[in-house]
Amino acid sequence: MAEASRIIGSSIHSFFCHYHTFASVATVLILPCSAATLLSQALLFPSSSSSSGTLQSVSGRLHSLFAAATFPADNSFFALLNLKLSQTIFTSIFTLPFCLTFLCLAKASIALTNIHDPQSPSLSSFLKLYTNLLHTHLFNIFLIISANSAVFSSLFMVFEFFDFLGIKSSSLVLIPTGIAAVFYSVIFSNVAIVCNLASIVSAMERCRGYNAILRAWVLIRGKVTAALFLALFSNLGLAAIEALFQMRITRAYHRAGRFDLSLFFEGLTVTYMYSILSVLDIVISFSFFKSCRHKLLAKYNIELELEEKGSLVV
Template structure:
Protein backbone atom coordinates (compact mmCIF):
# COMPACT_ATOMS: atom_id res chain seq x y z
CA UNK A 1 0.00 0.00 0.00
CA UNK A 2 1.33 3.40 -0.94
CA UNK A 3 1.55 6.22 1.53
CA UNK A 4 -1.23 8.80 1.31
CA UNK A 5 -0.45 12.28 -0.01
CA UNK A 6 0.36 14.66 2.89
CA UNK A 7 -2.64 16.86 2.06
CA UNK A 8 -4.95 13.83 2.01
CA UNK A 9 -3.43 12.58 5.28
CA UNK A 10 -4.04 15.94 6.93
CA UNK A 11 -7.65 15.92 5.71
CA UNK A 12 -8.18 12.40 7.08
CA UNK A 13 -6.58 13.34 10.40
CA UNK A 14 -8.78 16.42 10.69
CA UNK A 15 -11.89 14.35 10.02
CA UNK A 16 -10.92 11.78 12.64
CA UNK A 17 -10.17 14.50 15.19
CA UNK A 18 -13.52 16.17 14.60
CA UNK A 19 -15.34 12.86 14.92
CA UNK A 20 -13.43 12.05 18.12
CA UNK A 21 -14.28 15.39 19.71
CA UNK A 22 -17.93 14.98 18.64
CA UNK A 23 -18.03 11.52 20.22
CA UNK A 24 -16.51 12.85 23.42
CA UNK A 25 -19.00 15.72 23.67
CA UNK A 26 -21.91 13.47 22.72
CA UNK A 27 -21.10 11.21 25.69
CA UNK A 28 -19.63 13.85 27.93
CA UNK A 29 -21.11 12.58 31.20
CA UNK A 30 -19.74 9.06 30.81
CA UNK A 31 -16.26 10.11 29.71
CA UNK A 32 -15.92 12.75 32.42
CA UNK A 33 -16.97 10.22 35.05
CA UNK A 34 -14.12 7.99 33.84
CA UNK A 35 -11.77 10.96 34.07
CA UNK A 36 -12.84 11.80 37.63
CA UNK A 37 -12.90 8.27 39.01
CA UNK A 38 -10.16 6.40 37.16
CA UNK A 39 -7.81 8.51 35.03
CA UNK A 40 -7.22 11.30 37.54
CA UNK A 41 -4.79 9.36 39.82
CA UNK A 42 -2.63 8.45 36.82
CA UNK A 43 -2.58 12.04 35.57
CA UNK A 44 -1.71 13.36 39.03
CA UNK A 45 1.14 10.86 39.32
CA UNK A 46 2.58 11.97 35.96
CA UNK A 47 2.46 15.66 36.87
CA UNK A 48 3.79 15.13 40.39
CA UNK A 49 6.62 12.97 39.08
CA UNK A 50 7.71 15.86 36.85
CA UNK A 51 8.20 17.91 40.00
CA UNK A 52 9.65 15.22 42.30
CA UNK A 53 12.07 13.51 39.94
CA UNK A 54 14.41 16.51 39.35
CA UNK A 55 14.71 17.04 43.11
CA UNK A 56 15.22 13.38 43.98
CA UNK A 57 18.46 12.72 45.77
CA UNK A 58 19.61 9.51 44.12
CA UNK A 59 17.41 8.10 41.36
CA UNK A 60 17.87 10.70 38.62
CA UNK A 61 21.64 11.25 39.10
CA UNK A 62 22.20 7.48 39.22
CA UNK A 63 20.37 6.86 35.94
CA UNK A 64 22.08 9.87 34.33
CA UNK A 65 25.56 8.67 35.32
CA UNK A 66 24.83 5.12 34.13
CA UNK A 67 23.67 6.35 30.74
CA UNK A 68 26.64 8.71 30.49
CA UNK A 69 29.02 5.84 31.18
CA UNK A 70 27.23 3.77 28.52
CA UNK A 71 27.54 6.58 25.95
CA UNK A 72 31.23 7.06 26.79
CA UNK A 73 31.92 3.32 26.47
CA UNK A 74 30.14 3.28 23.09
CA UNK A 75 32.47 5.97 21.79
CA UNK A 76 29.95 8.78 21.41
CA UNK A 77 31.64 12.21 21.47
CA UNK A 78 31.41 13.62 25.02
CA UNK A 79 31.32 17.16 23.65
CA UNK A 80 28.16 16.53 21.61
CA UNK A 81 25.27 18.63 22.91
CA UNK A 82 22.79 16.23 21.33
CA UNK A 83 23.84 13.30 23.52
CA UNK A 84 23.95 15.52 26.59
CA UNK A 85 20.35 16.63 26.04
CA UNK A 86 19.30 13.10 25.09
CA UNK A 87 20.89 11.66 28.23
CA UNK A 88 19.11 14.22 30.40
CA UNK A 89 15.70 13.62 28.81
CA UNK A 90 16.09 9.84 28.92
CA UNK A 91 17.04 10.00 32.58
CA UNK A 92 13.97 12.09 33.37
CA UNK A 93 11.70 9.81 31.34
CA UNK A 94 13.01 6.62 32.97
CA UNK A 95 12.82 8.10 36.47
CA UNK A 96 9.28 9.37 35.88
CA UNK A 97 8.22 6.01 34.41
CA UNK A 98 9.51 4.18 37.47
CA UNK A 99 7.57 6.55 39.71
CA UNK A 100 4.30 6.22 37.75
CA UNK A 101 4.41 2.53 36.76
CA UNK A 102 1.92 1.39 39.47
CA UNK A 103 -0.59 3.99 38.27
CA UNK A 104 0.07 3.15 34.62
CA UNK A 105 -0.56 -0.57 35.09
CA UNK A 106 -3.80 0.07 36.97
CA UNK A 107 -5.60 3.38 36.43
CA UNK A 108 -4.38 4.12 32.88
CA UNK A 109 -5.09 0.65 31.49
CA UNK A 110 -8.48 0.44 33.22
CA UNK A 111 -9.35 3.85 31.74
CA UNK A 112 -8.42 2.69 28.25
CA UNK A 113 -10.31 -0.57 28.73
CA UNK A 114 -13.44 1.34 29.80
CA UNK A 115 -13.30 3.72 26.83
CA UNK A 116 -12.61 0.95 24.30
CA UNK A 117 -15.36 -1.26 25.74
CA UNK A 118 -17.84 1.59 25.58
CA UNK A 119 -16.97 2.61 22.02
CA UNK A 120 -16.66 -0.93 20.70
CA UNK A 121 -20.20 -1.89 21.69
CA UNK A 122 -22.07 1.14 20.45
CA UNK A 123 -25.07 1.11 18.15
CA UNK A 124 -25.23 3.13 14.91
CA UNK A 125 -27.09 6.08 16.48
CA UNK A 126 -26.91 5.64 20.24
CA UNK A 127 -24.44 4.24 22.70
CA UNK A 128 -25.09 1.20 24.83
CA UNK A 129 -25.24 1.30 28.59
CA UNK A 130 -22.11 1.81 30.61
CA UNK A 131 -19.78 -1.21 30.56
CA UNK A 132 -19.92 -3.42 33.59
CA UNK A 133 -16.96 -3.96 35.88
CA UNK A 134 -16.56 -7.56 34.74
CA UNK A 135 -16.49 -6.57 31.06
CA UNK A 136 -13.85 -3.93 31.73
CA UNK A 137 -11.70 -6.40 33.69
CA UNK A 138 -12.00 -8.90 30.83
CA UNK A 139 -10.34 -6.28 28.59
CA UNK A 140 -7.77 -5.29 31.20
CA UNK A 141 -5.81 -8.56 30.99
CA UNK A 142 -5.16 -8.36 27.20
CA UNK A 143 -4.29 -4.68 27.55
CA UNK A 144 -1.83 -5.50 30.33
CA UNK A 145 -0.12 -8.17 28.22
CA UNK A 146 0.10 -5.81 25.25
CA UNK A 147 1.43 -2.98 27.40
CA UNK A 148 4.25 -5.21 28.65
CA UNK A 149 5.23 -6.10 25.10
CA UNK A 150 4.92 -2.43 24.15
CA UNK A 151 7.55 -1.65 26.76
CA UNK A 152 9.92 -4.09 25.06
CA UNK A 153 9.11 -2.47 21.71
CA UNK A 154 10.07 0.98 23.04
CA UNK A 155 13.31 -0.44 24.46
CA UNK A 156 14.06 -2.14 21.13
CA UNK A 157 13.43 1.09 19.22
CA UNK A 158 15.83 3.00 21.45
CA UNK A 159 18.45 0.25 21.22
CA UNK A 160 18.17 0.16 17.42
CA UNK A 161 18.70 3.91 17.06
CA UNK A 162 21.64 3.90 19.47
CA UNK A 163 23.21 0.97 17.59
CA UNK A 164 22.92 2.82 14.28
CA UNK A 165 24.40 5.97 15.81
CA UNK A 166 27.21 3.92 17.35
CA UNK A 167 28.06 2.42 13.96
CA UNK A 168 27.86 5.81 12.22
CA UNK A 169 30.02 7.70 14.72
CA UNK A 170 32.70 4.99 14.88
CA UNK A 171 32.68 4.56 11.09
CA UNK A 172 33.30 8.27 10.52
CA UNK A 173 35.91 8.41 13.26
CA UNK A 174 37.72 5.43 11.72
CA UNK A 175 37.98 7.25 8.39
CA UNK A 176 39.14 10.48 9.99
CA UNK A 177 35.87 12.45 9.70
CA UNK A 178 35.80 13.87 13.21
CA UNK A 179 35.50 17.60 12.56
CA UNK A 180 32.97 19.62 14.61
CA UNK A 181 30.83 20.27 11.53
CA UNK A 182 30.64 16.56 10.74
CA UNK A 183 29.69 15.70 14.33
CA UNK A 184 27.07 18.45 14.32
CA UNK A 185 25.53 17.18 11.09
CA UNK A 186 25.51 13.59 12.32
CA UNK A 187 24.02 14.64 15.67
CA UNK A 188 21.23 16.53 13.92
CA UNK A 189 20.56 13.55 11.66
CA UNK A 190 20.52 11.31 14.72
CA UNK A 191 17.99 13.56 16.44
CA UNK A 192 15.67 13.40 13.41
CA UNK A 193 16.08 9.63 13.11
CA UNK A 194 15.45 9.11 16.82
CA UNK A 195 12.30 11.26 16.72
CA UNK A 196 10.87 9.41 13.71
CA UNK A 197 11.57 5.94 15.09
CA UNK A 198 10.23 6.76 18.55
CA UNK A 199 7.11 8.45 17.15
CA UNK A 200 6.28 5.42 15.00
CA UNK A 201 6.90 3.07 17.92
CA UNK A 202 4.53 5.05 20.15
CA UNK A 203 1.85 5.08 17.44
CA UNK A 204 2.11 1.31 17.05
CA UNK A 205 1.86 0.92 20.83
CA UNK A 206 -1.34 2.98 21.00
CA UNK A 207 -2.89 1.13 18.08
CA UNK A 208 -1.96 -2.27 19.51
CA UNK A 209 -3.74 -1.40 22.76
CA UNK A 210 -6.92 -0.59 20.82
CA UNK A 211 -6.53 -3.84 18.89
CA UNK A 212 -6.20 -5.76 22.14
CA UNK A 213 -9.36 -4.18 23.47
CA UNK A 214 -11.46 -4.78 20.36
CA UNK A 215 -10.27 -8.33 19.70
CA UNK A 216 -9.70 -9.34 23.35
CA UNK A 217 -6.31 -10.81 22.52
CA UNK A 218 -3.14 -9.20 23.76
CA UNK A 219 0.57 -9.76 23.51
CA UNK A 220 2.95 -9.53 20.60
CA UNK A 221 0.29 -10.52 18.05
CA UNK A 222 -1.51 -7.23 18.67
CA UNK A 223 1.72 -5.37 17.90
CA UNK A 224 2.23 -7.33 14.67
CA UNK A 225 -1.34 -6.60 13.59
CA UNK A 226 -0.83 -2.91 14.39
CA UNK A 227 2.32 -2.84 12.25
CA UNK A 228 0.38 -4.32 9.31
CA UNK A 229 -2.64 -2.09 9.84
CA UNK A 230 -0.60 1.13 9.88
CA UNK A 231 1.00 0.44 6.48
CA UNK A 232 0.33 3.42 4.23
CA UNK A 233 -1.27 5.41 7.05
CA UNK A 234 1.81 6.60 8.92
CA UNK A 235 1.36 10.25 7.92
CA UNK A 236 -2.24 10.23 9.14
CA UNK A 237 -1.24 8.60 12.43
CA UNK A 238 1.53 11.16 12.98
CA UNK A 239 -0.89 14.00 12.22
CA UNK A 240 -3.25 12.63 14.88
CA UNK A 241 -0.55 12.08 17.48
CA UNK A 242 1.07 15.51 17.14
CA UNK A 243 -1.76 17.77 18.45
CA UNK A 244 -2.60 15.45 21.36
CA UNK A 245 1.03 15.18 22.49
CA UNK A 246 1.54 18.93 22.13
CA UNK A 247 -1.53 19.51 24.30
CA UNK A 248 -0.24 17.06 26.93
CA UNK A 249 3.16 18.78 26.93
CA UNK A 250 1.45 22.18 27.29
CA UNK A 251 -0.50 20.98 30.34
CA UNK A 252 2.70 19.60 31.89
CA UNK A 253 4.34 22.99 31.33
CA UNK A 254 1.31 24.73 32.83
CA UNK A 255 1.57 22.56 35.94
CA UNK A 256 5.26 23.37 36.27
CA UNK A 257 4.59 27.10 35.93
CA UNK A 258 1.42 27.48 38.00
CA UNK A 259 1.99 24.91 40.77
CA UNK A 260 5.62 23.79 41.01
CA UNK A 261 7.07 27.27 40.43
CA UNK A 262 4.58 28.93 42.81
CA UNK A 263 5.20 26.29 45.46
CA UNK A 264 8.95 26.81 45.12
CA UNK A 265 8.68 30.56 45.67
CA UNK A 266 6.10 30.31 48.47
CA UNK A 267 7.94 27.49 50.23
CA UNK A 268 4.73 25.56 50.87
CA UNK A 269 1.73 24.15 49.05
CA UNK A 270 -1.37 26.21 49.79
CA UNK A 271 -4.97 25.12 49.38
CA UNK A 272 -5.48 27.33 46.32
CA UNK A 273 -2.39 25.85 44.62
CA UNK A 274 -3.59 22.32 45.48
CA UNK A 275 -6.99 23.00 43.91
CA UNK A 276 -5.35 24.51 40.85
CA UNK A 277 -3.07 21.49 40.54
CA UNK A 278 -6.11 19.21 40.80
CA UNK A 279 -7.82 21.12 38.00
CA UNK A 280 -4.74 20.86 35.79
CA UNK A 281 -4.55 17.11 36.49
CA UNK A 282 -8.23 16.87 35.50
CA UNK A 283 -7.48 18.58 32.18
CA UNK A 284 -4.62 16.13 31.64
CA UNK A 285 -7.05 13.27 32.28
CA UNK A 286 -9.48 14.67 29.72
CA UNK A 287 -6.73 14.54 27.10
CA UNK A 288 -5.80 10.98 28.11
CA UNK A 289 -9.39 9.88 27.48
CA UNK A 290 -9.59 11.90 24.26
CA UNK A 291 -6.33 10.34 23.05
CA UNK A 292 -7.86 6.88 23.53
CA UNK A 293 -10.94 7.94 21.57
CA UNK A 294 -8.74 9.28 18.75
CA UNK A 295 -6.79 6.01 18.61
CA UNK A 296 -10.04 4.04 18.46
CA UNK A 297 -11.46 6.23 15.69
CA UNK A 298 -8.21 5.90 13.73
CA UNK A 299 -8.39 2.13 14.09
CA UNK A 300 -12.00 2.15 12.92
CA UNK A 301 -11.14 4.33 9.91
CA UNK A 302 -8.64 1.77 8.62
CA UNK A 303 -10.48 0.10 5.75
CA UNK A 304 -9.99 -3.50 4.64
CA UNK A 305 -6.77 -3.85 2.72
CA UNK A 306 -4.67 -6.50 1.09
CA UNK A 307 -1.39 -6.61 -0.76
CA UNK A 308 0.96 -8.92 -2.56
CA UNK A 309 4.73 -8.92 -2.69
CA UNK A 310 6.70 -7.93 -5.75
CA UNK A 311 7.33 -11.52 -6.87
CA UNK A 312 3.69 -12.52 -6.59
CA UNK A 313 4.50 -15.58 -4.53
CA UNK A 314 2.71 -14.71 -1.32
CA UNK A 315 -0.20 -12.60 -0.30
CA UNK A 316 -1.62 -11.70 3.03
CA UNK A 317 -4.49 -9.51 4.04
CA UNK A 318 -6.00 -7.89 7.03
CA UNK A 319 -9.75 -7.61 7.16
CA UNK A 320 -11.88 -5.85 9.71
CA UNK A 321 -15.59 -6.33 9.26
CA UNK A 322 -17.91 -3.44 10.00
CA UNK A 323 -19.36 -3.51 13.44
CA UNK A 324 -22.85 -2.73 12.15
CA UNK A 325 -22.90 -5.73 9.82
CA UNK A 326 -21.35 -8.41 11.98
CA UNK A 327 -21.10 -7.03 15.49
CA UNK A 328 -17.34 -6.77 15.79
CA UNK A 329 -13.99 -6.84 14.12
CA UNK A 330 -12.39 -9.72 12.32
CA UNK A 331 -9.01 -11.26 13.00
CA UNK A 332 -5.81 -11.06 11.05
CA UNK A 333 -5.81 -13.33 8.03
CA UNK A 334 -3.05 -15.88 7.93
CA UNK A 335 -0.40 -15.93 5.27
CA UNK A 336 -1.36 -18.13 2.36
CA UNK A 337 0.53 -19.49 -0.59
CA UNK A 338 -0.61 -18.56 -4.06
CA UNK A 339 -0.50 -21.14 -6.83
Protein backbone atom coordinates in the same frame (compact mmCIF):
# COMPACT_ATOMS: atom_id res chain seq x y z
CA MET B 1 -4.23 16.38 7.09
CA ALA B 2 -7.90 16.30 6.07
CA GLU B 3 -8.29 12.75 7.40
CA ALA B 4 -6.70 13.68 10.72
CA SER B 5 -8.95 16.75 11.06
CA ARG B 6 -11.99 14.57 10.38
CA ILE B 7 -10.92 12.06 13.02
CA ILE B 8 -10.37 14.82 15.58
CA GLY B 9 -13.81 16.28 14.82
CA SER B 10 -15.56 12.91 15.15
CA SER B 11 -13.63 12.17 18.36
CA ILE B 12 -14.71 15.44 19.95
CA HIS B 13 -18.31 14.72 18.90
CA SER B 14 -18.10 11.22 20.42
CA PHE B 15 -16.54 12.65 23.57
CA PHE B 16 -19.43 15.02 24.17
CA CYS B 17 -22.02 12.37 23.25
CA HIS B 18 -20.66 10.17 26.07
CA TYR B 19 -19.47 13.03 28.26
CA HIS B 20 -20.78 11.66 31.55
CA THR B 21 -19.10 8.29 30.99
CA PHE B 22 -15.81 9.82 29.91
CA ALA B 23 -15.86 12.40 32.71
CA SER B 24 -16.33 9.58 35.21
CA VAL B 25 -13.40 7.70 33.68
CA ALA B 26 -11.28 10.86 33.88
CA THR B 27 -12.20 11.39 37.54
CA VAL B 28 -11.94 7.84 38.86
CA LEU B 29 -9.32 6.14 36.67
CA ILE B 30 -7.23 8.67 34.76
CA LEU B 31 -6.86 11.19 37.61
CA PRO B 32 -4.38 9.09 39.68
CA CYS B 33 -2.28 8.43 36.58
CA SER B 34 -2.36 12.12 35.63
CA ALA B 35 -1.39 13.14 39.16
CA ALA B 36 1.56 10.73 39.07
CA THR B 37 2.70 12.11 35.69
CA LEU B 38 2.50 15.75 36.78
CA LEU B 39 4.11 14.97 40.13
CA SER B 40 7.01 13.24 38.41
CA GLN B 41 7.47 16.35 36.27
CA ALA B 42 7.41 18.48 39.42
CA LEU B 43 10.09 16.30 41.02
CA LEU B 44 12.29 16.96 37.99
CA PHE B 45 11.78 20.72 38.40
CA PRO B 46 14.88 22.17 40.11
CA SER B 47 14.08 23.65 43.52
CA SER B 48 17.55 25.21 43.73
CA SER B 49 20.62 25.47 41.52
CA SER B 50 20.87 21.66 41.31
CA SER B 51 18.36 19.26 39.86
CA SER B 52 16.89 16.18 41.42
CA GLY B 53 19.45 13.70 42.74
CA THR B 54 17.72 10.81 41.04
CA LEU B 55 17.73 12.61 37.71
CA GLN B 56 21.42 13.43 38.08
CA SER B 57 22.19 9.80 38.84
CA VAL B 58 20.35 8.55 35.73
CA SER B 59 21.86 11.30 33.59
CA GLY B 60 25.36 10.50 34.85
CA ARG B 61 24.98 6.81 34.02
CA LEU B 62 23.71 7.61 30.52
CA HIS B 63 26.61 10.03 30.00
CA SER B 64 29.07 7.30 31.01
CA LEU B 65 27.33 4.87 28.66
CA PHE B 66 27.53 7.32 25.76
CA ALA B 67 31.20 7.97 26.47
CA ALA B 68 31.97 4.23 26.66
CA ALA B 69 30.20 3.75 23.32
CA THR B 70 32.53 6.39 21.76
CA PHE B 71 29.58 8.74 21.20
CA PRO B 72 30.52 12.45 21.28
CA ALA B 73 28.91 12.81 24.71
CA ASP B 74 29.76 16.51 24.89
CA ASN B 75 27.96 17.15 21.62
CA SER B 76 24.84 19.31 22.01
CA PHE B 77 22.58 16.66 20.44
CA PHE B 78 23.73 13.87 22.76
CA ALA B 79 23.63 16.24 25.74
CA LEU B 80 20.01 17.04 24.95
CA LEU B 81 19.27 13.37 24.26
CA ASN B 82 20.85 12.45 27.58
CA LEU B 83 18.64 14.95 29.41
CA LYS B 84 15.41 13.90 27.67
CA LEU B 85 16.13 10.19 28.09
CA SER B 86 16.87 10.71 31.79
CA GLN B 87 13.58 12.56 32.26
CA THR B 88 11.66 9.93 30.26
CA ILE B 89 13.17 7.03 32.22
CA PHE B 90 12.45 8.71 35.56
CA THR B 91 8.85 9.55 34.60
CA SER B 92 8.22 6.10 33.12
CA ILE B 93 9.44 4.28 36.22
CA PHE B 94 7.56 6.64 38.53
CA THR B 95 4.25 6.25 36.66
CA LEU B 96 4.58 2.57 35.68
CA PRO B 97 2.36 1.16 38.50
CA PHE B 98 -0.37 3.67 37.66
CA CYS B 99 -0.16 2.92 33.92
CA LEU B 100 -0.42 -0.83 34.52
CA THR B 101 -3.52 -0.38 36.67
CA PHE B 102 -5.50 2.83 36.23
CA LEU B 103 -4.58 3.61 32.61
CA CYS B 104 -5.30 0.08 31.38
CA LEU B 105 -8.59 0.06 33.31
CA ALA B 106 -9.52 3.40 31.72
CA LYS B 107 -8.81 2.08 28.21
CA ALA B 108 -10.91 -1.01 28.97
CA SER B 109 -13.80 1.21 30.08
CA ILE B 110 -13.58 3.38 26.97
CA ALA B 111 -13.34 0.23 24.81
CA LEU B 112 -16.60 -1.06 26.29
CA THR B 113 -18.20 2.29 25.41
CA ASN B 114 -17.01 1.91 21.79
CA ILE B 115 -18.19 -1.71 21.49
CA HIS B 116 -21.85 -1.55 20.55
CA ASP B 117 -23.11 -4.61 22.42
CA PRO B 118 -26.86 -4.78 23.10
CA GLN B 119 -26.15 -6.67 26.33
CA SER B 120 -24.67 -4.86 29.28
CA PRO B 121 -20.96 -5.77 29.69
CA SER B 122 -20.20 -8.24 32.46
CA LEU B 123 -17.37 -8.07 34.95
CA SER B 124 -15.66 -11.03 33.27
CA SER B 125 -15.59 -9.28 29.88
CA PHE B 126 -14.20 -6.14 31.50
CA LEU B 127 -11.45 -8.09 33.28
CA LYS B 128 -10.61 -9.92 30.04
CA LEU B 129 -10.20 -6.60 28.27
CA TYR B 130 -7.99 -5.37 31.10
CA THR B 131 -5.86 -8.53 30.93
CA ASN B 132 -5.35 -8.08 27.18
CA LEU B 133 -4.41 -4.44 27.67
CA LEU B 134 -2.01 -5.29 30.50
CA HIS B 135 -0.18 -7.90 28.42
CA THR B 136 -0.01 -5.55 25.45
CA HIS B 137 1.26 -2.66 27.57
CA LEU B 138 4.06 -4.83 28.95
CA PHE B 139 4.92 -5.98 25.43
CA ASN B 140 4.93 -2.34 24.29
CA ILE B 141 7.49 -1.51 26.98
CA PHE B 142 9.68 -4.38 25.76
CA LEU B 143 9.31 -3.21 22.14
CA ILE B 144 10.24 0.40 22.98
CA ILE B 145 13.32 -0.74 24.93
CA SER B 146 14.30 -3.05 22.05
CA ALA B 147 13.86 -0.25 19.49
CA ASN B 148 16.03 2.12 21.52
CA SER B 149 18.68 -0.59 21.93
CA ALA B 150 18.67 -1.31 18.19
CA VAL B 151 19.01 2.39 17.32
CA PHE B 152 21.86 2.98 19.76
CA SER B 153 23.60 -0.18 18.55
CA SER B 154 23.43 1.14 14.97
CA LEU B 155 24.74 4.52 16.08
CA PHE B 156 27.54 2.78 17.98
CA MET B 157 28.64 1.01 14.78
CA VAL B 158 28.56 4.30 12.83
CA PHE B 159 30.67 6.23 15.33
CA GLU B 160 33.04 3.26 15.71
CA PHE B 161 33.52 3.36 11.93
CA PHE B 162 34.29 7.09 12.06
CA ASP B 163 36.71 6.48 14.91
CA PHE B 164 38.37 3.66 12.94
CA LEU B 165 38.90 6.05 10.02
CA GLY B 166 40.43 8.55 12.42
CA ILE B 167 37.76 11.17 11.78
CA LYS B 168 37.51 13.21 14.97
CA SER B 169 36.87 16.68 13.60
CA SER B 170 33.87 18.34 15.23
CA SER B 171 32.64 19.64 11.87
CA LEU B 172 32.68 16.16 10.32
CA VAL B 173 31.11 14.55 13.39
CA LEU B 174 28.12 16.86 12.88
CA ILE B 175 27.13 14.85 9.78
CA PRO B 176 26.51 11.50 11.54
CA THR B 177 25.07 13.38 14.49
CA GLY B 178 22.44 15.03 12.29
CA ILE B 179 21.67 11.70 10.62
CA ALA B 180 21.40 10.12 14.08
CA ALA B 181 18.91 12.78 15.20
CA VAL B 182 16.66 12.19 12.18
CA PHE B 183 17.01 8.40 12.36
CA TYR B 184 16.20 8.25 16.06
CA SER B 185 13.20 10.58 15.71
CA VAL B 186 11.71 8.59 12.83
CA ILE B 187 12.18 5.20 14.49
CA PHE B 188 10.93 6.27 17.91
CA SER B 189 7.87 8.11 16.55
CA ASN B 190 6.84 5.12 14.43
CA VAL B 191 7.33 2.66 17.30
CA ALA B 192 5.35 4.91 19.68
CA ILE B 193 2.46 5.17 17.19
CA VAL B 194 2.35 1.40 16.61
CA CYS B 195 2.46 0.70 20.37
CA ASN B 196 -0.35 3.17 21.02
CA LEU B 197 -2.52 1.64 18.29
CA ALA B 198 -1.67 -1.88 19.52
CA SER B 199 -3.32 -1.09 22.86
CA ILE B 200 -6.51 -0.12 21.05
CA VAL B 201 -6.34 -3.21 18.83
CA SER B 202 -5.94 -5.49 21.86
CA ALA B 203 -9.10 -4.01 23.40
CA MET B 204 -11.26 -3.94 20.27
CA GLU B 205 -10.17 -7.21 18.66
CA ARG B 206 -9.62 -9.19 21.88
CA CYS B 207 -5.95 -10.03 21.23
CA ARG B 208 -2.76 -9.36 23.13
CA GLY B 209 1.01 -9.00 22.96
CA TYR B 210 2.82 -9.46 19.66
CA ASN B 211 -0.46 -10.34 17.90
CA ALA B 212 -1.81 -6.87 18.69
CA ILE B 213 1.47 -5.31 17.52
CA LEU B 214 1.33 -7.14 14.17
CA ARG B 215 -2.31 -6.17 13.60
CA ALA B 216 -1.54 -2.54 14.47
CA TRP B 217 1.38 -2.58 12.02
CA VAL B 218 -0.91 -3.83 9.24
CA LEU B 219 -3.59 -1.25 10.04
CA ILE B 220 -1.24 1.73 10.11
CA ARG B 221 0.47 1.13 6.75
CA GLY B 222 0.05 4.20 4.58
CA LYS B 223 -1.48 6.22 7.43
CA VAL B 224 1.63 7.23 9.36
CA THR B 225 1.27 10.90 8.44
CA ALA B 226 -2.26 11.09 9.85
CA ALA B 227 -1.14 9.22 12.98
CA LEU B 228 1.76 11.65 13.50
CA PHE B 229 -0.58 14.63 13.14
CA LEU B 230 -3.01 13.14 15.69
CA ALA B 231 -0.14 12.42 18.09
CA LEU B 232 1.12 15.99 17.66
CA PHE B 233 -2.34 17.38 18.37
CA SER B 234 -2.68 15.36 21.60
CA ASN B 235 0.89 15.88 22.79
CA LEU B 236 0.74 19.64 22.32
CA GLY B 237 -2.38 19.83 24.49
CA LEU B 238 -0.86 17.62 27.20
CA ALA B 239 2.42 19.55 27.08
CA ALA B 240 0.51 22.82 27.54
CA ILE B 241 -1.16 21.44 30.68
CA GLU B 242 2.20 20.22 31.99
CA ALA B 243 3.66 23.68 31.46
CA LEU B 244 0.66 25.23 33.24
CA PHE B 245 1.22 22.88 36.20
CA GLN B 246 4.88 23.87 36.35
CA MET B 247 4.12 27.59 36.27
CA ARG B 248 1.07 27.68 38.56
CA ILE B 249 1.81 24.90 41.06
CA THR B 250 5.46 23.85 41.09
CA ARG B 251 6.97 27.35 40.96
CA ALA B 252 4.45 28.70 43.46
CA TYR B 253 5.31 25.88 45.87
CA HIS B 254 9.06 26.50 45.55
CA ARG B 255 8.58 30.24 46.04
CA ALA B 256 6.31 29.94 49.08
CA GLY B 257 8.04 26.91 50.55
CA ARG B 258 4.74 25.45 51.71
CA PHE B 259 1.67 23.74 50.26
CA ASP B 260 -1.58 25.49 51.28
CA LEU B 261 -5.21 24.60 50.55
CA SER B 262 -5.64 27.03 47.64
CA LEU B 263 -2.59 25.57 45.91
CA PHE B 264 -4.00 22.07 46.43
CA PHE B 265 -7.34 22.88 44.77
CA GLU B 266 -5.61 24.69 41.90
CA GLY B 267 -3.36 21.67 41.39
CA LEU B 268 -6.39 19.38 41.48
CA THR B 269 -8.09 21.50 38.80
CA VAL B 270 -5.05 21.39 36.52
CA THR B 271 -4.74 17.64 37.08
CA TYR B 272 -8.39 17.16 36.13
CA MET B 273 -7.81 19.17 32.93
CA TYR B 274 -4.90 16.87 32.15
CA SER B 275 -7.15 13.85 32.77
CA ILE B 276 -9.84 15.16 30.42
CA LEU B 277 -7.28 15.69 27.66
CA SER B 278 -5.87 12.20 28.31
CA VAL B 279 -9.35 10.70 27.87
CA LEU B 280 -9.81 12.70 24.66
CA ASP B 281 -6.46 11.36 23.45
CA ILE B 282 -7.66 7.78 24.04
CA VAL B 283 -10.96 8.53 22.24
CA ILE B 284 -8.97 9.91 19.27
CA SER B 285 -6.94 6.67 19.21
CA PHE B 286 -10.15 4.62 19.10
CA SER B 287 -11.53 6.78 16.26
CA PHE B 288 -8.26 6.39 14.35
CA PHE B 289 -8.46 2.61 14.80
CA LYS B 290 -12.02 2.55 13.43
CA SER B 291 -10.96 4.64 10.43
CA CYS B 292 -7.98 2.35 9.69
CA ARG B 293 -10.07 -0.82 10.04
CA HIS B 294 -12.86 0.56 7.84
CA LYS B 295 -10.42 1.46 5.05
CA LEU B 296 -8.65 -1.88 5.31
CA LEU B 297 -11.92 -3.82 5.08
CA ALA B 298 -13.05 -1.69 2.14
CA LYS B 299 -9.74 -2.33 0.38
CA TYR B 300 -9.99 -6.11 0.80
CA ASN B 301 -13.65 -6.11 -0.28
CA ILE B 302 -12.71 -4.28 -3.48
CA GLU B 303 -9.88 -6.74 -4.13
CA LEU B 304 -12.20 -9.71 -3.56
CA GLU B 305 -14.79 -8.24 -5.96
CA LEU B 306 -12.13 -7.75 -8.62
CA GLU B 307 -10.90 -11.33 -8.16
CA GLU B 308 -14.45 -12.67 -8.45
CA LYS B 309 -15.08 -10.64 -11.61
CA GLY B 310 -11.80 -11.90 -13.07
CA SER B 311 -12.66 -15.50 -12.33
CA LEU B 312 -16.08 -15.08 -13.98
CA VAL B 313 -14.49 -13.62 -17.10
CA VAL B 314 -12.09 -16.56 -17.34
